[in-house]
Amino acid sequence: MAASTEISDEDHSVELVVCDGPAPQPDGINGDGASISEEITPLLKPAEKPKINIFSVSYSRRRPKTEQVVKLQEAETSTVTQFVLWVWNGSRYSGLLCVAFSSVLYFLMELLSDTFSPQSIPLFESAFARCTVTLALSYLWLRRAAQPIFGPAHAWKFLFFRSLTGCLSLLSFVYCIQSLPLSQAIALSFTTPIMASIVARIMLHEKLKIADIGGLACSFFGVLFIFRQILTTQEILARAEEAHYTVKRGSHPVYALLAGIFSSITGGISYCLIKAGANACDQPVVTVFSFGILASPITAISMFAFEDFVLPDLSSFFLMLILGGLAFSAEVFLARGLQLEKTSKVTNILYIEIVLLQLWAIGSLRITPSFGGLVGCLLILFSVCYTMYIGPDKETE
Secondary structure (H helix, E strand, C coil): CEEEEEEECCCCEEEEEEECCCCCCCCCECCCCCEHHHHHHHHHCCCCCCCCCCCCCCCCCCCCHHHHHHHHHHHHHHHHHHHHHHHHHCCCCHHHHHHHHHHHHHHHHHHHHHHCCCCCCCHHHHHHHHHHHHHHHHHHHHHHCCCCCCCCHHHHHHHHHHHHHHHHHHHHHHHHHHHCCHHHHHHHHCCHHHHHHHHHHHHCCCCCCHHHHHHHHHHHHHHHHHHHHHHHHCHHHHHHHHHHCCCCCCCCHHHHHHHHHHHHHHHHHHHHHHHHHHHHHCCHHHHHHHHHHHHHHHHHHHHHHHCCCCCCCHHHHHHHHHHHHHHHHHHHHHHHHHHHCCHHHHHHHCCHHHHHHHHHHHHCCCCCCCHHHHHHHHHHHHHHHHHHHHCCCHHHC
16 A cells, blocks of 8 residues: 655655555564674674694794803803892891801902912001992992982981991001901901990890890800910911011000900991991992091001002002902992891801801911811801801891
């Protein structure tokens, strides 16, 4: 059935025809009954990705030799770097490990200075060379790391007093070592760990446990056993000291003894200030740089005021540079250890140096093994191993 309507005007006429057709189909269904969605769906679906496995990808069986060499060098470098980073901050024992590494470096310095000493250099001149090299290397370190060389303002007081006490300890120790036999001066210098632990209890309010006190006492008794045997039975070592070190005439031994004690006290205070300054700056190298700023000019003045300047030859000059680099590394690792760990534990690890020196002297046949020396080494090793076994305190982790 259809109906038509005609609309006309003067120029055009339009006829509208309406036809009755089948009922409208549901959405998605065409006149033939097929689904429109079924026709469109394949066009909307994304193309399937081909399956990939290890057998469908082609790999080059051989790599260029240059690439293999570069990767091998990177692997070797990364191994050394990873070890240093692990010692620096990768273990809960990092504080103790840093101090142990520092003690080994100090031992290497003594070994090099005793073995390769082509020329006798005065003490203040040697101290000036080490302080100057330390100052230069610490400055380069801080510049390379984009760190402020003087540290933040709230740490300046710690850095200043650290430098002052460090210089006083150095000057008094040089006077002591010039006025007393070398063994006595070194024995006095190893009272510094005890002084540092006492000062840390007063200044930093660190807890001194019975194990810490026992470890320090055990190590110091070991030092007394070692040097008592040297002082009483080793005539050759005393003659060697007289040949290398000039004892000041007219200086009373009591003054030298007091200077040694003063050096230990100021050294202990300096350790505590290193810890406070490193924690305040969050950068232990700043404490090393601050010490070098003050120690270099003071040792230079003392070098010309109290000693005759000796122009080093080429081999002595290079040896002084190497010793300065080792001194810088040792001080940085010591400062890092003090930053991470409690003072009493850190200072006890420093006694490893005397054990290494004693064992090296026995191995090189400079001294004969003695019962007292072996007992002293065993006491120190037992104390240090027990400190490492206990590990850091929970409050410092």
